[in-house]
Amino acid sequence: MDSTSKLKQVFADSLGLPLEQITDDLKYHSLPEWDSIAHMSLVAAIDDTFSITLSTDDVINLSSFAAAKEILTKYGVNF
């Protein structure tokens, strides 16, 4: 599975949304599903899936699917 598909799957599972709803435009608080609780599940799932530990700044900057890709690039994940 490529990184984008992996990340989409992580988002879908953590936010409880169907895969097709995971697009670059998906933003924190744009849907009731992506609240602070889901956000922390998401962060934990990203850490596990990509074997990294997101920093404080990255956790609070992770405000959209597009931002998540950008942040993960810093940790050496290629999209």
Next chain:
Amino acid sequence: MKVFDSIEKFAESTALVTGLESISYSKLATLADTFARQLTAKPKNLVFILCTNTVVAIAGYLGTLRSDNVALLLAADIDVQLLANLVDTYQPDYIWEPKNTNTFGDKAIYTHANYQLVQNPKPSEEQLNPDLNLLLSTSGSTGNPKLVRLKGESVLANAQAIVAYLAITRSEKAITTLPLNYTYGLSILNSHLLAGATMLLTDHSVITKDFWQFFKDQQATSFSGVPYTYELLKRIGFLDMELPSLRYMTQAGGKLNAQLVQDFGSYAQTKGIKFYVMYGQTEATARIAYLPPEYTLVKPTSVGKAIPGGNLSIINTNGNTITKPFIDGELVYRGVNVMMGYATSRTDLAKGDEQNGTLLTGDIAHFDEDGFCYITGRRKRFLKMMGVLFNLDDLENFLKQQGYECACGGKDDALCIAFTKQVPEKELKRQLQQKYKLNPNVITIVYVEELARTGTGKMAYEQIFRNVTV
């Protein structure tokens, strides 16, 4: 009685700061009184207020209390059916709501910013008790319309006690994300208004950049959180943050695990600031006890001692006071901040004080040899979900109405539902998210052979959930 009727004395001091504006005490008093002048249907009116962390919502709340009317505070994102149920049960005179809500249509008698005041075409003719000023929901999230009845006198007494033990002065700036319809959130507003301090209002969660930007720009001196907030803070690396303006942190809304108490207690000690672990209930307006910060690391599992003016004791099942330490019993609180009683119907709003300052908390607790209180359990079937009481029986009844055979249990912030037959898990979680605002990640579904019952035919919850880890 009229509460907050002398906030004008703080004149040009800043009362509220939002991302958009800054409001002085004089301005806030004027806004509140303009609102209050619209409430003319009866000598004493019942006003439903749909709360957001905004100047307009607060002005409506203050206007209602300053004019000795009665406010029921509700979440602005309340489920429409729950709201309809409350309107039907309590038949208010007015509703102060965001403009598109239109509970009684859109014929507003007064508007301010994005809020409208609309009169109920069919208000109740029944009297409101002269001492009554505030109504709060105990477990609004499960749709139970049961309310706590509070006197203005209790609101004032609790706010005064909080100002005293937190030593809140006019220079304090509290940042809050907690909603006003939530007793803990409201108690922060009340105590700061009484002290002439500043409230920094935001809807951004502590895990967003916007929150911390606002915190730093405005030089916040305190913040408050429920146990879940502290878990989030730890994960985002709060313990490594430098926040020079911060003077203290408070925690309430459920038991914070001992490790987190240690973590934040040590952080506070290192930084020379204070961390207050506190305990309270809506039935006591908000605050009942607090752990003086010098004991945070010494007695990390204690909720401390009663607030100024209050008294704690523990009784056994026969109602006799337990005086020996380390013996569990039901925690009893006495103080002016205890509610008048509950309400389940409009008629109940005419009732007087049924509690006489005494509250059986429903929590099981004991004292240590120094008189510090420790909560060890809960007598009733409630969980605290994200700091708010969640009634398990209400949920179970709702699911039974949907045709499910199930038992609800779990622990705080981790609801567990046991079914005997396979259920469509995703759909069910989605339904619960919509109805109760419960995030799917905090719900665990398990399957059991049968729902064990006790000899008297009641659900044997302990047995059902014995082998379940959530």
